[in-house]
Amino acid sequence: MAGIYIHIPFCKQACHYCNFHFSTSLALKNDFTAALLKETGLRSDYLGKDSVGTIYLGGGTPSLLSEPDITGILQNLYRHFSIRKDAEITLEANPDDVSPPALSGWKRAGINRLSLGVQSFFPEDLQWMNRAHDEKQAIHSILDAQSAGLDNISIDLIYGLPTLTDKRWRENIAKAVSLEIPHLSCYALTVEPKTPLYKRIEQGKMQDIVPQDQARQFMEGIQWLEESGYEQYEISNFAKPGKRSRHNSSYWLSEKYLGLGPSAHSFNGKTRQWNIANNPRYIQSLSRNELCFEIETLKPRDRLNEYIMTSLRTMEGLDLQHVNREFDPEKRDQLEKNAAKYIAAEDMKKENEKLILTRKGKLFADGIAAGLFFLDEADG
């Protein structure tokens, strides 16, 4: 089963921390939509005969699109791909775009899951991040979606920002729990180069993040959510039973996916490719019926390292039998040997042929994965 990701590269305003590809000018919105429809047709054989189990409209801010735009994009997908009847179809929406009429339109278009960019329920945090919505809109977007019957909801929350006290972090989680949100994505604020946040911190205009505060809030968040019946099925993702994101899970399971729109990535099992992250050039190349992307053929070593990185972030962990089967028995043995120091440090445990990070180990997931990577060219 495959997935399709569509990148909508427009936002109302730039959040200070964001390094995704987007434009705050909507002047090219119609040209972009036409180009996207064309790209869909040109890439209709990318997934081969695989049926599509998930569609994800992300960005940017897909909720800026009109109902006819969303309907047109989805109908075009149905024309070109074999979409399963029970497909999970997610729309990322910002709370300020959510209203009862918008929700009815999204449902009519075929959206059956919403991912809401709430980030915090407190004005101090929202203003610090330069979000376009306020705390009332954050709550109303959830209540309105639930009233409209679009209750398969995920919300994003960010922790580790200087304005977010431990008390408020706890209240953010308590609010999500009390609103019976079935899925939460909790991200640590990161300071990415070239973002307004990075520049302002460098200029001394904004306070930098404190890693110890982030680590504490990460650990507390896990604890509170687990006590409230959520499983941490991936480091940043928490779900009530049966409510995992099927789309994101397919990335972690290395399934095929097609990415459409500027900056979108695609993976077909052997190669990874990414579209140009530039709206005018994306539109121009498609006006000539040309695709504009870069491509990389993955060596077995790259695929194994990707598997190490993604699987260690999941609750199920790194399956040594999978490495044995799909890669090389020697690699399996080497991995087990290299994991010994993390097991001794209680950052990892081995259970039924799986290497699984402990709660403490999750704090250092990226470093541990890097420590297990195969680096020697000869390994390729």
Ligand code: SF4
């Ligand atoms: S709305 Fe989302 S994509 Fe747009 S600037 Fe903010 S974080 Fe980035």
